[in-house]
Amino acid sequence: MAAPDLALPDQSGATWRLADHRGAAALLIFYRGDW
């Protein structure tokens, strides 16, 4: 199954795009958040 593309701001505000990382694997760690 194709993984949905994603483009989100990192901690510095720069956009991180999954599509920029083709050719390598990406491990997406979803977590609850520090609330």
Added chain:
Amino acid sequence: VASRHDDLTAAGARVVGISVDDPGRNAAMVDKLHLPFPLLADPDGEGAIKPYDVWNAEEKGGIAHPAAVLVGPDGEEAFRTVGGDFADRPTEDELLDEVRALGLDPVEQAAPTPGKPQPSDRALKVRSLVPYFLGGRFTAMALGMRLPDAEDEVARYVDEMDRWVAAVKALPRD
């Protein structure tokens, strides 16, 4: 996962963390935990958490379920685990095994760019500890009335709680 970051990049995977926290909170986390990978902000879940079907609408107005999704170099989802605790060593080993199974070349992952850390509104203020010390003091006194033999210990405990309260009150207001 942070402790296994070198192994994961050696096996060909870059790591990102994703939650509803905003970039300021994530900057504070990266800074505090010296994380070797970036944290991405998805406050409403629309950017990744919902598309990846790990949205938990039941809690706190919506947060991510704890989950790991491995995306292969072809953009296909290779593996996922949902609901685990990633402090668990077996889960980390399992993730590493899954990455190694892809048989990829090692990759680099640059250290995350620092942001502007913003402490959480939920961070505990030192002054908010005072009621706990007073509660401890009161409990010790109440117990002391029932335990005459423990008079000295109760007195020491009450003194100690008084010292803590005085120490906290002597701090500048935060």
